[in-house]
Amino acid sequence: MRVSVIGCGYLGAVHAAAMADLGHEVIAVDVDAEKVAALSTGTPPFFEPGLPEILSSSLASGRLRFTTDIAEVAGCELHFIAVGTPQSDDSGAADIRFVDAAVDALLPNLGPEDVVVGKSTVPVGTAQRLAEKLLSAGSSATLVWNPEFLREGFAVKDTLSPDRLVFGVADGVGQDRALAAVREVYAAAIDAGTPVVETDRATAELVKTAANAFLATKISFINAMSEIAEATGANVTELADAIGYDTRIGRRFLNAGVGFGGGCLPKDIRAFSARAEELGLGSSVAFLGEVDAINLRQRQRVIDRVISDGGGDPVDLKVAVLGLAFKPQSDDVRDSPALDVARGLAEAGALVTAYDPEAMGPAQKRFPELKVASTLQQALLDADIAVLVTEWPEFVQLDPRTAGDLMAHKRIVDARNVLDPAAWRAAGFHFSSLGRP
Numbered sequence: 001m002r003v004s005v006i007g008c009g010y011l012g013a014v015h016a017a018a019m020a021d022l023g024h025e026v027i028a029v030d031v032d033a034e035k036v037a038a039l040s041t042g043t044p045p046f047f048e049p050g051l052p053e054i055l056s057s058s059l060a061s062g063r064l065r066f067t068t069d070i071a072e073v074a075g076c077e078l079h080f081i082a083v084g085t086p087q088s089d090d091s092g093a094a095d096i097r098f099v100d101a102a103v104d105a106l107l108p109n110l111g112p113e114d115v116v117v118g119k120s121t122v123p124v125g126t127a128q129r130l131a132e133k134l135l136s137a138g139s140s141a142t143l144v145w146n147p148e149f150l151r152e153g154f155a156v157k158d159t160l161s162p163d164r165l166v167f168g169v170a171d172g173v174g175q176d177r178a179l180a181a182v183r184e185v186y187a188a189a190i191d192a193g194t195p196v197v198e199t200d201r202a203t204a205e206l207v208k209t210a211a212n213a214f215l216a217t218k219i220s221f222i223n224a225m226s227e228i229a230e231a232t233g234a235n236v237t238e239l240a241d242a243i244g245y246d247t248r249i250g251r252r253f254l255n256a257g258v259g260f261g262g263g264c265l266p267k268d269i270r271a272f273s274a275r276a277e278e279l280g281l282g283s284s285v286a287f288l289g290e291v292d293a294i295n296l297r298q299r300q301r302v303i304d305r306v307i308s309d310g311g312g313d314p315v316d317l318k319v320a321v322l323g324l325a326f327k328p329q330s331d332d333v334r335d336s337p338a339l340d341v342a343r344g345l346a347e348a349g350a351l352v353t354a355y356d357p358e359a360m361g362p363a364q365k366r367f368p369e370l371k372v373a374s375t376l377q378q379a380l381l382d383a384d385i386a387v388l389v390t391e392w393p394e395f396v397q398l399d400p401r402t403a404g405d406l407m408a409h410k411r412i413v414d415a416r417n418v419l420d421p422a423a424w425r426a427a428g429f430h431f432s433s434l435g436r437p
């Protein structure tokens with residue numbers, strides 16, 4: 001099929017390359033000329049395993065092209081909207097101006113039988129409003145809401161083999177055509193057995209928000225348990241293992257630590273709460289405010305722990321911060337707990353040196369005073385204490401004897417609960433984690 005992708009950020013760039021990899025003809029549009037130039041040469045402006053490979057092969061095959069000129073999408077049968085929906089202000093509401101701008105720019109280029117496919121994460125009710133916008137502009141194009149569930153770090157695999165596909169359509173003219181088009185564009189995944197949920201547009205929008213709210217709740221639940229475990233001498237990892245064996249609960253997303261960050265979970269639960277307030281239903285999801293508060297408390301808990309384990313006075317305390325990305329296999333520092341911990345310690349007067357295998361450039365853009373080391377060993381050199389905040393494999397596999405030889409004092413805070421306390425203590429370390437003795 002001939003498809004366009006509007007917005008070439010994490011979601012759009014991966015989606016465009018994956019669609020071309022599946023054999024579709026893809027035109028991908030972004031307003032950011034630098035991003036378009038980088039992607040056109042096969043260089044993603046962010047780290048995502050597997051993306052450079054499918055990007056290069058799709059560009060070489062001629063099936064994928066990037067442009068800043070929206071007029072080039074004319075003639076495509078299907079148009080994916082993948083622009084950003086960031087948090088707008090302190091209310092937490094989503095800023096959906098980019099979605100509106102994308103649809104406005106698309107309108108003059110739409111054919112009468114085209115299908116517009118919304119992938120951005122939006123507040124429930126947005127799709128209905130956009131469908132009315134198309135109609136009132138005289139377009140007979142149909143709108144499908146098709147939320148995206150990819151995880152950064154696994155984005156290519158998640159796009160090519162998703163857990164499920166959700167198609168939200170409205171009853172009426174164009175419904176069958178729209179469903180046929182999305183089934184065709186995703187035929188490879190559907191033929192491979194991916195479950196498909198065909199529903200109305202409001203449900204499709206809500207599936208996305210509800211999924212992220214549930215994942216965030218699971219993480220904050222286990223982090224609340226880690227506080228209780230710590231006060232009582234219990235072990236939160238063994239607790240998570242034991243409750244996770246119950247298949248109704250499941251072990252995934254029960255890793256206690258410094259909490260969730262990134263470009264999705266934090267902003268999406270705040271946007272959900274803000275939308276519920278607008279609907280007069282704020283109390284129905286009031287618990288999400290607590291999920292957010294527990295999550296942010298974890299960052300402060302880690303900062304406080306580093307200071308207390310470091311001797312109580314943060315001023316001139318030499319801290320090695322291991323990790324800056326919001327999670328491993330990503331260079332994304334949007335709402336990163338690791339970056340907040342580095343910043344919080346520096347603001348308290350500590351001498352912070354951070355290291356991350358991929359995210360130091362993006363981190364320094366947001367926090368220019370941040371001192372970074374070029375290797376893990378350099379970050380640890382002469383440190384009074386280390387704190388592991390992103391569980392990159394090279395940190396998880398770090399030999400405590402090597403670390404001990406480099407550091408001024410043998411002290412470490414494991415803020416992701418991934419190191420073996422016995423091994424670190426045996427190497428002479430003062431070791432602490434969150435909710436584990």
Ligand SMILES: NC(=O)c1ccc[n+]([C@@H]2O[C@H](COP(=O)([O-])OP(=O)(O)OC[C@H]3O[C@@H](n4cnc5c(N)ncnc54)[C@H](O)[C@@H]3O)[C@@H](O)[C@H]2O)c1
Binds near residue numbers: 083098149150152
């Ligand atoms: N990042 C993820 O893992 C992920 C996963 C699922 C869903 N989402 C959702 O997908 C959407 C995009 O997220 P992202 O992380 O890719 O954001 P992003 O900020 O990385 O990218 C958004 C892109 O849209 C471009 N853009 C803005 N206005 C435009 C316009 N009018 N025309 C063309 N391009 C325009 C920007 O220049 C930018 O490159 C959000 O709604 C997000 O919540 C993201």
Ligand SMILES: O=c1ccn([C@@H]2O[C@H](COP(=O)(O)OP(=O)(O)O[C@H]3O[C@H](CO)[C@@H](O)[C@H](O)[C@H]3O)[C@@H](O)[C@H]2O)c(=O)[nH]1
Binds near residue numbers: 150151259260263327
């Ligand atoms: O047990 C866990 C699992 C995750 N995290 C943290 O939670 C955050 C989010 O992790 P993850 O969900 O893997 O990353 P994202 O790439 O942000 O993906 C989420 O957000 C995307 C954007 O909406 C969705 O598409 C995905 O389905 C959803 O998992 C990260 O900071 C993780 O460190 C924990 O603290 N404990």
